[in-house]
Amino acid sequence: MRADAKENYNHLLATARVVIAEDGAGASLRDIARKAGMGLATLLRHFPSREALLDALLRTSLDALIEKAHQLEASHSADHALRLWLREAVNFVRVYSGAVDMMATALADPNSALYASCKALRMAGGRLLHNAQAAGKANPGISESDLFALLGALGWLGDQAAFAERSEHLFNFIADALLTSK
Structure with a gap:
């Protein structure tokens, strides 16, 4: 170019x-x-197309979230790294309204332009979750799929006018339920 x-x-x-x-x-x-x-x-x-533009934007942001997971994993306790990363990921979902649908669709389609980035993001978040579970700091009944469903739900809540004022409280409630200690 x-x-x-x-x-x-x-x-x-x-x-x-x-x-x-x-x-x-x-x-x-x-x-x-x-x-x-x-x-x-x-x-x-x-x-x-709009999708091509969103793919480019999302790929850049997804790569940044993956890198953030690596940084947090190296510099924080397992439970703190997971909490901080979850907050970053929820903020990403809030900025890119509609991203959760695109990411879920991409994960179901290996031919999608976003598939590799979404899969890598899911693996990075999953690694943080598994580290926290192995340290006895996260609920062992939560899976990677559950984590990503919660991520999408928390992002969606923040975008809804009726729930926006409670979104921080709800984030903390879910994070506290996910993590066995603060």
Whole structure:
């Protein structure tokens, strides 16, 4: 990719990240292009569909969450690492409204562009969970699948106006139930 094309690509991704955080996954592609100071045709050359743009955004964020899991695992106790990572993951779900559906679909389809990133994320979170369980700090009855269902549910709660004010309380309630000690 030419340097100017790579610069445009990165600028579009950065702009899309901001717009989607404000307006959700259904944000107008035309608005994203306009806010990036580019035409819609330029956006569509880089990202031929909304799904392609979301895939690129999600992949970048998923990779960052995977790296965060590694960092937390190396620098915190097993239970604290899991709690901190769960909070980061829930915040990711809140920023990318609709991401849980895309991730669940991707995990069920090995041909999906997001499959490898979603699987790696699930494995990274699962490793944190298993470490905490092995240390006797997490409920042994929780599976990786349960952890990801809770992650999606907690993110969804924060997006609902009726539950938003209770989302922090509910996060702590679920995290406390997951972890056997704080």
